[in-house]
Amino acid sequence: MSEPKPKSMIRLLLESGPTDPFLITKLNLLEELQAAHARNDHKTMLEIGQKLAANDKAFGQARENRRAMMKKTVVQAKATADPDERAKKLLAAFEFCVKAACEAKEESQDIATFNFGVKQLGVISDELSATPPDRFIELAQFLDSPDIRVRAFAAVWLRHIMPERILPILKEIDKTEGFGTPAGTQVHFAISELELEERKKQNNTARNQKEPDAKS
């Protein structure tokens, strides 16, 4: 009996973390296609081609569905009349959209759906601000979330409101979420932004202090 074929690097990488099942199916099909191509088996290649096309269509539909679910959650929350209930639903929608957006990127590098999710977070936070008395600050409840992605996004969203509290949280998350992960990239740039702002502030202060001295 022949030795089983070693797994390809792409397969090892895809199997090493969360991966969209459609992507794994596609990889299987592409490997079958490669084998059929090596055998010059045109009939099988065409059959696999049909399956690949169907997989592609289903993959695209799943992405559409994910976006539609995010949108629906936000629309329903916005439509809630009672302010307390609306705030509660908006916060739940925030958590849902963070997870859905991050999964889109983690599972299939779907930046378009990720960006769609981030836009929904913007809609949610605007709606929270407009819900009396300004409920935006209630995002702070997520700063203790066990889900690092939810914690990260809440921290990024709140960074201008409470920078002293947020910066250490961002730095803690930055230790484990590398650049390239959905939350890691946001956190990385939020830290950079806060640090740059702080430096500019210090430079301005130093300049302002110098100017009176120069006149005297």
Add this chain to the structure above:
Amino acid sequence: MSGRSLTLWKRGEGEAREGMLVDIDTGVLRPGRVLVLRSPVAELFLGSGPMANKLIDFAFDCDTNSSPFFAACEQADRALEHGDFITARALGANEHLAEIKSRPLRRLALIESIVGKASPDDPDHPGWPAGTPGGLGGKFMPKDKSPEAGEATEQKLKRLKALREFRAAAQAALVLLCAIPLEGVPGVDIAASIKTVVELGRIAIDLGNDEREINRAIEFVNNGPYKLDALQVRGNGDIFSSFDGFKKISLIEAILRAYGTADAGKEWHHIVEQGGDNADNFTAEQLHSTKNIIPLPGPIHDLVTAEYAQEYDKSGKTVREWLQGQSFEDQWNEGVKILRKLGIVK
């Protein structure tokens, strides 16, 4: 790119000072280039910087500096001298160079001729000139052996993170392969579907290519992290009026440093991006300098640029748009920080 003869000045008939400016892209003598001046009574070779020293050593003393690239040039020059134009052409040298009787001048022009053909972006001449011995393609810079590198736990974590991120890059490559429209796959009708079969075959082959590219990228990271100046083609901040100018001039440096420019999948990465607002806010010289541009394996380059397309916050700005609102220095520092986080540079 080739040398161009020009008249430098002329006081009277027979007194013309002619020269060959080897660096014709910028028209000035910069570090690493050689300017040749020729008058009726003398030839003058001016060089600046260590690279120019190597070029002059090669041109005058036949010193190949143990470089396979110079060894190939030496072989080509001998072929030109002996009228063996087939060998010269196989090595990337134009036979018209044989008309240059001054040996040093010919050897300098030869280098320009070969380097001009070996553009990393040229699909017909990818990187190393044909016939270059030594099989340098695919080899990387020796890694820094300092004890700090590679041993610290933090460093290992960085590598793990990088691997995780290559996974995302692999996914991105696969996502690109999904572009087979349903209507492009007509039933099992072989006679009508030759074109489709060819297309599917190409995709299958692409899959294999992506595998190799990812393996190379992982090898690159496993050999890192690198010092930034080891990645830079030349660390002294040479500037260029265009990206094309950078690519041509820098190739010779890359070749001499055995840096694998010919390695398929290597791409030039601008630490401060060259597009968008940056193109208007900064000069070409700022953007296209050896300080700002480094070669990276394709998947790593993809990873960084894909992250820049990510929306940043409720302002609706992408990471790229946020970055482009910063000063050149801040953007450069950010770019280096990202390479550091990926475990690419120290």
